Amino acid sequence: MDVKQLISDMVDQAREASRKLARAGSEQKNAALRYVADALENRTSEIRKENQKDVALARGKGAKDAFVDRLTLTDRIIGEMAAGLREVSALPDPVGEVTRMWTRPNGLQVGRMRIPLGVIGFVYESRPNVTVDAAGLCLKSGNAVVMKGGSEAHNSNMMLAKVLQEGVRAAELPETAVQVIPTTDRRAVIELLKRDDAVDLLIPRGGEELIRYMVDHSRIPVLRHEKGVCHVYVDASAELDMALEVSYNSKVQRPGVCNAMETLLVHGDMAESFLPPMFEWFREAGVLLKGCPITHRMFPEVEEATEEDWYTEYEDLILSVRVVPGMEEAMDHIAKYGSRHTETIVTENYERAMRFVRQVDSSLVLVNASTRFNDGYQLGLGAEIGISTVKLHAFGPMGLEELTTTKFIAFGNGQIRT
Amino acid sequence: MDVKQLISDMVDQAREASRKLARAGSEQKNAALRYVADALENRTSEIRKENQKDVALARGKGAKDAFVDRLTLTDRIIGEMAAGLREVSALPDPVGEVTRMWTRPNGLQVGRMRIPLGVIGFVYESRPNVTVDAAGLCLKSGNAVVMKGGSEAHNSNMMLAKVLQEGVRAAELPETAVQVIPTTDRRAVIELLKRDDAVDLLIPRGGEELIRYMVDHSRIPVLRHEKGVCHVYVDASAELDMALEVSYNSKVQRPGVCNAMETLLVHGDMAESFLPPMFEWFREAGVLLKGCPITHRMFPEVEEATEEDWYTEYEDLILSVRVVPGMEEAMDHIAKYGSRHTETIVTENYERAMRFVRQVDSSLVLVNASTRFNDGYQLGLGAEIGISTVKLHAFGPMGLEELTTTKFIAFGNGQIRT
Numbered sequence: 001m002d003v004k005q006l007i008s009d010m011v012d013q014a015r016e017a018s019r020k021l022a023r024a025g026s027e028q029k030n031a032a033l034r035y036v037a038d039a040l041e042n043r044t045s046e047i048r049k050e051n052q053k054d055v056a057l058a059r060g061k062g063a064k065d066a067f068v069d070r071l072t073l074t075d076r077i078i079g080e081m082a083a084g085l086r087e088v089s090a091l092p093d094p095v096g097e098v099t100r101m102w103t104r105p106n107g108l109q110v111g112r113m114r115i116p117l118g119v120i121g122f123v124y125e126s127r128p129n130v131t132v133d134a135a136g137l138c139l140k141s142g143n144a145v146v147m148k149g150g151s152e153a154h155n156s157n158m159m160l161a162k163v164l165q166e167g168v169r170a171a172e173l174p175e176t177a178v179q180v181i182p183t184t185d186r187r188a189v190i191e192l193l194k195r196d197d198a199v200d201l202l203i204p205r206g207g208e209e210l211i212r213y214m215v216d217h218s219r220i221p222v223l224r225h226e227k228g229v230c231h232v233y234v235d236a237s238a239e240l241d242m243a244l245e246v247s248y249n250s251k252v253q254r255p256g257v258c259n260a261m262e263t264l265l266v267h268g269d270m271a272e273s274f275l276p277p278m279f280e281w282f283r284e285a286g287v288l289l290k291g292c293p294i295t296h297r298m299f300p301e302v303e304e305a306t307e308e309d310w311y312t313e314y315e316d317l318i319l320s321v322r323v324v325p326g327m328e329e330a331m332d333h334i335a336k337y338g339s340r341h342t343e344t345i346v347t348e349n350y351e352r353a354m355r356f357v358r359q360v361d362s363s364l365v366l367v368n369a370s371t372r373f374n375d376g377y378q379l380g381l382g383a384e385i386g387i388s389t390v391k392l393h394a395f396g397p398m399g400l401e402e403l404t405t406t407k408f409i410a411f412g413n414g415q416i417r418t
Numbered sequence: 419m420d421v422k423q424l425i426s427d428m429v430d431q432a433r434e435a436s437r438k439l440a441r442a443g444s445e446q447k448n449a450a451l452r453y454v455a456d457a458l459e460n461r462t463s464e465i466r467k468e469n470q471k472d473v474a475l476a477r478g479k480g481a482k483d484a485f486v487d488r489l490t491l492t493d494r495i496i497g498e499m500a501a502g503l504r505e506v507s508a509l510p511d512p513v514g515e516v517t518r519m520w521t522r523p524n525g526l527q528v529g530r531m532r533i534p535l536g537v538i539g540f541v542y543e544s545r546p547n548v549t550v551d552a553a554g555l556c557l558k559s560g561n562a563v564v565m566k567g568g569s570e571a572h573n574s575n576m577m578l579a580k581v582l583q584e585g586v587r588a589a590e591l592p593e594t595a596v597q598v599i600p601t602t603d604r605r606a607v608i609e610l611l612k613r614d615d616a617v618d619l620l621i622p623r624g625g626e627e628l629i630r631y632m633v634d635h636s637r638i639p640v641l642r643h644e645k646g647v648c649h650v651y652v653d654a655s656a657e658l659d660m661a662l663e664v665s666y667n668s669k670v671q672r673p674g675v676c677n678a679m680e681t682l683l684v685h686g687d688m689a690e691s692f693l694p695p696m697f698e699w700f701r702e703a704g705v706l707l708k709g710c711p712i713t714h715r716m717f718p719e720v721e722e723a724t725e726e727d728w729y730t731e732y733e734d735l736i737l738s739v740r741v742v743p744g745m746e747e748a749m750d751h752i753a754k755y756g757s758r759h760t761e762t763i764v765t766e767n768y769e770r771a772m773r774f775v776r777q778v779d780s781s782l783v784l785v786n787a788s789t790r791f792n793d794g795y796q797l798g799l800g801a802e803i804g805i806s807t808v809k810l811h812a813f814g815p816m817g818l819e820e821l822t823t824t825k826f827i828a829f830g831n832g833q834i835r836t
Contacts, residue, residue, distance in 0.1 A: 019753065019779075022777075022779065023776070023777055096776060102798055104796070104797070104798055108787055108791065110797050110798055113775070113776075115779065115809075117809050117810070118779075118809065200809055200810070201810060215637050216637065219633050219634065221639055221808075221810040221811075239832075242831075242832040245832060245834055246832065246834060248834075249834035249835060253834070253835050253836075254835075335437065353829075357531070357827050357829075358441070358514060358531075359440075359441055361437075361440065361533065361536075361825070362825060363825055363826060364825065364826040364827070364828060365825060365826070365827050365828070366827075366828040366829075366830060367828070367829050367830060368829070368830040368831055368832055368833070369526055369828055369829075369830030369831075369832070369833040369834070370833060370834045370835055372834070372835040373526065373828060373833065373835065374826070378522070378835070379522070379528050379826060379828070380520055380522055380528055390639075391533075391535050391536065391618055391823040392535070392618070392619060392639040392810065392811045392823070393639075393810045393811040393823075394823075395823045395824060395825055396824075396825060396826045397826070405809040405810070405811075405812075405813045406813060406814075407779070407780060407781055407782065407783060407813055407814060408781060408782040408783070408792070408797060408814045408815070409775050409782070409783050409784075410782060410783070410784040410785070410787055410791060410797070411771075411775075411784075411785050411786070411787075412784060412785060412786040412787030412791075413660075413786050413787075414657075414660040414663060414664065414786055414787070415786070415787040415788060415791065416663055416664060416666075416667035416671070416787070416788045416790070417667060417671050417672075417788055417790040417791065417796070418671075
């Protein structure tokens with residue numbers, strides 16, 4: 001197969017489709033989403049059959065159970081994919097929204113109108129349901145998308161692509177608005193990255209290596225989630241029970257995800273009352289603790305954290321704990337070791353709550369709530385295609401709005417410059 | 419000089435300063451701007467003396483008059499620089515603005531707050547007044563800036579840097595928030611481009627070659643203005659006088675700038691009434707005309723435009739003219755040959771006006787007004803640091819708001835995820 005030609009054609013078709021999709025009305029896009037949802041449900045057994053091929057291949061290669069679990073499409077997961085599309089179809093359409101309008105002294109009415117970005121390149125690893133979620137968000141926001149999934153899910157993704165295109169066609173939109181690259185050849189990604197003339201944005205969802213590769217090898221902007229070293233700071237004035245609940249939830253509710261707490265910072269005045277019950281809760285949940293010298297002195301059984309630990313995203317039941325003399329030191333720690341993802345302060349002090357919110361430079365800064373809320377659904381965006389930890393274009397969860405940009409519009413009656 | 423070390427130190431200091439600047443209140447930033455304005459006026463003769471060195475060097479190298487004109491700082495231009503800073507100091511501060519706030523079913527109050535981007539790398543050619551304009555916008559928006567000006571303006575820029583830092587210091591802000599690279603060594607730019615760990619955004623202002631070099635050699639996002647091939651489409655239902663005025667102003671008022679019209683598209687039904695008087699106006703203004711075959715048949719003295727002409731940003735008194743059968747063909751022409759900068763429709767037809775505005779994919783789309791309004795001041799942003807023709811992050815004129823991003827903030831009372 002001529003991979004270069006294949007990708008070049010796909011990208012050209014996506015570009016062409018993006019112009020039509022940008023002009024499509026909300027009703028037509030919503031209909032496409034609902035058609036895809038119906039098709040997913042009607043073709044569940046076919047989808048599962050293709051998915052079983054991937055599962056068998058993975059097992060043959062000795063994949064771990066957790067990996068196979070993530071790869072497997074059950075009736076329930078396919079049903080959730082369909083439900084997700086119907087939810088997106090019910091969300092407001094960002095395209096065409098005039099976000100503001102003002103009038104200039106010469107009478108020119110100026111405003112900003114939301115428009116799609118154009119063509120999105122989406123490169124992701126395993127989890128075939130992401131194929132449908134991402135396609136749904138791109139479609140609704142008026143963007144054409146060229147997707148490259150992991151080779152482990154290739155058969156599943158190709159089947160899902162068929163279903164997606166069927167739905168798009170049924171709504172009389174160009175099916176090339178949603179394309180999955182039909183090869184596991186890695187050169188396909190390389191070719192995609194070269195097309196900065198036609199691809200407006202790259203979104204990788206995968207490991208650090210994939211992201212770094214894309215940033216290094218393309219002129220196309222990359223919206224990416226680098227890592228989530230999230231902090232909870234328990235202030236001197238924290239309400240004890242709330243501090244325990246919020247810290248516990250931030251670490252234990254789902255430790256393997258990016259918005260789970262990795263480091264707990266505790267004001268010195270709270271250490272004696274807060275740490276003993278907290279550590280008991282954590283031990284019962286099987287959390288391995290690492291501590292600063294003060295923590296280690298208070299709890300000799302807690303091993304000392306290394307310098308590297310403070311930078312580490314464990315994504316596991318492991319937690320670094322540091323006792324700090326005050327909020328300034330907590331914020332300095334976050335600025336030095338954090339990843340600008342999510343930080344929480346637990347406090348009853350108004351001034352410190354407001355200052356923490358203003359000064360901490362992270363995509364979500366919370367007061368008295370779990371770090372686990374950094375998620376498009378939880379924050380009320382309706383859906384998300386990822387969480388950006390870079391500041392350009394979008395910072396934090398990216399929903400439909402973040403897949404658009406704004407152009408200026410102006411209504412005049414003959415204004416000229418003098 | 420060890421350029422690598424120099425740039426590395428400057429960027430580290432900028433990063434450090436950016437944290438302090440992000441926390442500075444509006445009053446402190448405004449005071450800095452006013453101090454710089456005062457210092458510019460008090461030190462006009464010193465500034466002119468340094469500027470004269472650059473002018474003498476340029477003349478010695480045989481620079482053209484137009485070039486020397488742009489390089490020269492007169493009392494009037496220095497006064498304008500000071501006035502510009504005072505205007506920026508009077509603009510609303512975007513930092514800290516909560517753009518929206520909503521409440522989730524669990525009571526969590528979620529919002530978005532504007533924050534500075536961090537450290538901006540600004541690389542520009544000639545025109546030393548840009549040093550002060552850009553520094554003012556970065557300072558007000560809470561961003562540290564590392565600037566590299568053209569070698570032709572080196573003495574002027576170093577003197578202006580001194581004045582800038584004096585004002586920043588007077589306001590008790592870190593003077594390293596505003597730095598000009600003190601060397602004309604080109605390796606300085608190369609080193610700056612490498613620091614994607616500490617520089618959040620690059621803004622080039624200069625030729626295509628400079629922009630391409632920066633995009634190719636850095637992982638840092640580049641907000642850039644590629645070119646301005648702007649169109650006016652005179653619709654079948656245009657009001658004749660308005661069509662003449664808007665077209666004339668778009669081309670002639672200042673032909674050397676990016677928002678001047680380069681191609682005039684005329685509906686076939688208007689050609690006979692509109693083109694003869696229009697061409698007479700243009701000829702009187704010394705505009706060289708190039709036309710499509712229809713135009714050439716109507717006006718044999720107008721030479722035929724080549725395929726390349728339609729893509730060309732003349733930045734001069736030259737204009738390409740095409741007669742089109744309808745608005746769809748005009749929009750197709752714009753999509754193919756345009757640069758997504760600025761397009762205008764002149765029409766009295768409501769449906770076509772609204773459709774043109776919705777469907778044309780340019781940073782500013784106007785109805786019945788000159789293309790020359792694509793400018794931060796003219797559109798009411800108060801100031802601009804450039805015009806972006808890329809869609810990511812900002813599209814169109816970039817004012818203070820476009821030098822910020824938003825983070826999510828959330829106020830809870832103990833919310834956890836279940």
